Amino acid sequence: MFKRVKTGIYGLDELMGGGYRPNSVNSIIGTTGVGKTVFGMQYAVYGLNRGENAVYVSIEMTEEELISECEQLGWHEIREHVERGNLSVFQVYAEDTVFLTRDLLGMIESGCKEGDNNRIVIDSFTPFVLRSDSRRRKGVAEFFKRLRNLGTTVITLEEPFLESSSFEDAIIPILLSDSVIRLQNVGYGELFSRTLRIVKHRGSNHGEGLYPYYIEKGLGMVVEASKSELQQVKPKTEFGKEFERVIKEIRGKAPAELEEILVQKLRECSTAWTRSEPPTNTLNLFLKTELDKYD
Ligand SMILES: Nc1ncnc2c1ncn2[C@@H]1O[C@H](COP(=O)(O)OP(=O)(O)OP(=O)(O)O)[C@@H](O)[C@H]1O
């Protein structure tokens, strides 16, 4: 198994199968004020504090403004990371970026270090995808592919554009992302609350709930799942015997050329089983389908 890239958002990695897949592109979507920028900065700072390199592309903030935002949150170590050259901040205007894979990628590459444990944040990516020249799906796909070679990326996306049919292209990055997290503010005044949902996380077992989150000065973003919600994403080991029984059955009945393939599937399933109910029905379906004879 590969090592996961921790998001550094308190409480989130447990819900994401340990974190992001290395060399992936991950989206954070949400309307204004939900904390997309806090997420991006926290993700970068977590890695920086552990000796990693980070590149932050911002539509809004200059280097000094990013430092100041982090300091407001109480993350004073940020300045040293910039001074040491571990964090490169680029303020860019989408209007100046004609080609994603040339203009934007070139800039990001210049801030990356050798190896592939660079943390890249693009905050926000929406303006780039709304620009006519970079609109096509192929262009974004190629850009993502190149980003994956450089490290593990977080892009933020502006929510209103996603639903508007006149900005159909805004949804392209979501389709092409390895994971999507949606941040939402619900309600007003005292009932105001924030919730997080993991919309997708390719190749990973992840929580499927709607989780409350908070932004705390000093800490940043904290996601609070209940004990039972955390239990839901924990692999269950108590059904090992049941899996072993089915493996035995496969060994006795499967054609020789399928035997190892099917046993492998069962072993994978056995170590990843998170549902609290026993796998009996699932395994019966598996046996029925896999041992079915062609006529
Ligand atoms: N220092 C802080 N202390 C406490 N809460 C903070 C602090 N900084 C930001 N927040 C919270 O985070 C919210 C804004 O988060 P952020 O700027 O990351 O949102 P965003 O999704 O990036 O919005 P935008 O669309 O404006 O870019 C604030 O409204 C506030 O509730």
Ligand SMILES: [Mg+2]
């Ligand atoms: Mg922002």
